[in-house]
Amino acid sequence: MSNFLGQRLRIGVAIPSTNTSAQPEMEDMRAFGVTNHIGRIIIDDDSLTHADGSNRVIENIRSATPDALRSLRHCGAGAIIAAVSPDGYWEGHAAHEALHGRLAEAAGGAKVILSADAILAALKALGGIRRIGLISPYLELGDEPVSRFFTDSGIEVAATHGLGGRTPSNISDVTPADLRDAVLAVDSPQVEAIVQVGTNVPMAAFAQAAEAWTGKPVLSNNAVLYWHALRSCGVTDPIPGRGVLYENH
Structure with missing residues (x-):
């Protein structure tokens, strides 16, 4: 048996540069033999109090996310989580499917895990x-x-x-x-x-x-993003102490 750390699964996680929650939370969710590998989505910390600022945040995420996924494509990740939510929701299903297609191309064969899905x-x-x-x-x-x-x-x-x-x-x-x-x-x-x-x-x-x-x-x-990455890649063992989704599904 190989003794490398991610012997079961390596997960790429693309996280906005402003985000300080996703990385530590997902580290706490790792199953045995699973490793996380982080890429940063470079965005500005614009205001979300008005439409212009919110639209700039979305546009920055949109333009920067593919590069973050490309930075993770050569580490042998079975799945890459795009740990952002706005672009997965804001313009409906057609826009979401188009986004998924662009990110799948950038991911180079790894499964792309988005919040909405x-x-x-x-x-x-x-x-x-x-x-x-x-x-x-x-x-x-x-x-x-x-x-x-x-x-x-x-x-x-x-x-x-x-x-x-x-x-x-x-x-x-x-x-x-x-x-x-x-x-x-x-x-x-x-x-x-x-x-x-x-x-x-x-x-x-x-x-x-x-x-x-x-x-x-x-x-x-x-938690749902990480659960979906695990289950999509065949890591199906129940994980106690992490809520009903991890324990029973």
Whole structure:
């Protein structure tokens, strides 16, 4: 047996240069024999408080992500996670499919893992969930496009709560109280699962704990991305202590 560190799987993770949450959270999710390899998506820390700034962030992500994936294509990665969410949601399914095609070409044969695909796969694995509470990292400006992607996918968004990120880096400046309030704001008896989008929101551990007191799946963006990368590459062993998705699916 080979004794190299990533003997089961190597995962590339392309992360915005402003993001300080995805890398440490995904390191905590590694299964035995799986290694992570990081590439940075170089973007500016523009304001998200107005449309012009938000559009610049999206355009910067759009233009810089393929190079970040190309930087990872020669390390033998079985999958490359694009740890960004805006471009996967904001312009609907046709734009999402076009993006996936461009990134697949840049990835050079590695599976490309995007937030929208990973979350839809998780909801299907959890029994075909069709009604969610949605937590976004944005101000109200960014909440509507994210909700629209899910409704266009046949998922009812029963409630939405934005965490109010004012710049890409500022998105990570949340407290456990902020996350608790967000879960409470979108939960109701009608909601089947709670979904958090935004890869700079450090919610993986909190989401796992919140499942105990909500009694339903609480899916954090980074955890779902990493789960989908593992499962897409044949790493299917249950991983205890990381929530219902990792333990049972």
